[in-house]
Amino acid sequence: MLVSSHQGSFMAKIIDGKSLALSLRENVAEQAADFSDETGIAPTLAVVLIGEDPASQIYVGRKLAACRKAGINSIEHRLAVDTTQEELLTLIDRLNADDCVHGILVQLPLPPGLNANELLNRIDPAKDVDGFHPVNVGRLSTGTEGLIPCTPLGCMMLLETVVEDFRGMQAVVIGKSNIVGKPVALLLLERECTVTVTHILTRDLDRIVRAADIIVVAAGSPGLVRGSWIKPGAIIIDVGINRITNERGETYIVGDACSEELSHAGAYTPVPGGVGPMTVACLLSNTMKAARHQYRALAPMPVDQEAVSSN
Ligand code: GUN
Numbered sequence: 001m002l003v004s005s006h007q008g009s010f011m012a013k014i015i016d017g018k019s020l021a022l023s024l025r026e027n028v029a030e031q032a033a034d035f036s037d038e039t040g041i042a043p044t045l046a047v048v049l050i051g052e053d054p055a056s057q058i059y060v061g062r063k064l065a066a067c068r069k070a071g072i073n074s075i076e077h078r079l080a081v082d083t084t085q086e087e088l089l090t091l092i093d094r095l096n097a098d099d100c101v102h103g104i105l106v107q108l109p110l111p112p113g114l115n116a117n118e119l120l121n122r123i124d125p126a127k128d129v130d131g132f133h134p135v136n137v138g139r140l141s142t143g144t145e146g147l148i149p150c151t152p153l154g155c156m157m158l159l160e161t162v163v164e165d166f167r168g169m170q171a172v173v174i175g176k177s178n179i180v181g182k183p184v185a186l187l188l189l190e191r192e193c194t195v196t197v198t199h200i201l202t203r204d205l206d207r208i209v210r211a212a213d214i215i216v217v218a219a220g221s222p223g224l225v226r227g228s229w230i231k232p233g234a235i236i237i238d239v240g241i242n243r244i245t246n247e248r249g250e251t252y253i254v255g256d257a258c259s260e261e262l263s264h265a266g267a268y269t270p271v272p273g274g275v276g277p278m279t280v281a282c283l284l285s286n287t288m289k290a291a292r293h294q295y296r297a298l299a300p301m302p303v304d305q306e307a308v309s310s311n
Pocket of ligand 1: 105106109130151179
C-alpha cells in the first residue's frame with residue numbers, strides 16, 4: 001500500500017482527479033483516432049435527456065463537450081418532460097438497431113411517471129456504457145468482462161493511484177445505490193478487500209468507519225463523514241456533490257466528508273476535482289470499449305474462418 005508511508009506524518013495526500021481524468025481523456029482521444037483510422041467509422045454515443053432538471057442539463061452538457069474533445073461523435077436526444085414511456089422504448093429500440101450508435105446513455109433521474117428500470121433493461125447490453133443493464137450488473141457480480149458503471153470505475157482508478165495491493169484491506173462503502181454503492185462494493189470485493197456496505201439505517205456508522213482502510217462515501221449528505229471517524233492513514237474517496245448556500249447567499253459545492261478534518265488521512269479526493277471528472281472520462285472510455293467490441297462482432301469474418309464455420 002503506497003499510502004502507508006504517510007501514516008503518522010499527518011500529511012494527507014490529495015488525490016487529483018482532474019489530472020487523472022485529463023490523462024484518461026487524452027488516452028481515449030488516441031483510441032478514438034486509431035479506431036476511426038482503422039475502421040472508417042466514428043465512435044458514437046447517443047445521449048437521451050428527458051425534461052429540464054438543471055443538474056442533469058449540466059451533467060449532459062459536460063458529457064457532450066467531453067465527447068467532442070475526445071473525437072467521439074455524440075447524438076443528443078433532448079426530449080420534453082411529458083415524453084411517454086412508449087416513445088422512449090421506441091427510441092431505445094431504434095438506437096439499439098442503429099449500427100452507427102455504439103453507446104446509449106439515458107440520463108437519470110427521469111421525470112416522475114417514467115419507469116427507469118424498464119428503459120435501462122431495454123438498452124442493448126453491448127451499448128450500455130453506463131453499465132446499468134442487468135446483464136452487465138451480473139457480469140460485474142461474477143467478475144466477468146463487461147461494461148462497468150462510470151463512477152465506480154473512476155473510484156477504483158483513483159484508489160489505484162495510492163493503493164498498491166488491495167488484498168485484505170478493510171473497505172467501507174457508505175450508500176447502497178445501484179449507480180455507485182453496490183457496484184463499487186463489488187469492485188472492491190473483486191480486488192479481495194473485506195467490504196462493508198452501509199446505508200441510511202446502519203447503526204454506529206462512526207464505529208464501522210473507524211475500522212476502515214478505505215472509505216468510499218456516496219451518501220449525498222454534506223459533511224457526513226467526520227475527521228474523528230477516520231483512522232490515521234485511511235483513504236477516503238468522496239463521491240458526494242452537494243450544493244450548499246451559506247448565510248451570505250453564496251453557493252458552493254461540498255462533498256460527503258469534512259475535508260478540512262482529514263489531515264491525518266492517508267489520502268482523499270477533493271470535491272470538486274476528485275471523482276466528478278473521472279465519471280465523465282470513464283464514460284468516454286466505456287464508449288470506446290463498446291465501439292471496439294461491436295466493431296469486432298460486426299466485422300466480416302476472415303475468409304479462412306468462414307470456410308471453417310460453414311463445414
Ligand atoms: N445520473 C447521475 N449519475 C448518473 C450516471 O452515472 N449515469 C446516468 N445515466 N445518469 C446519472
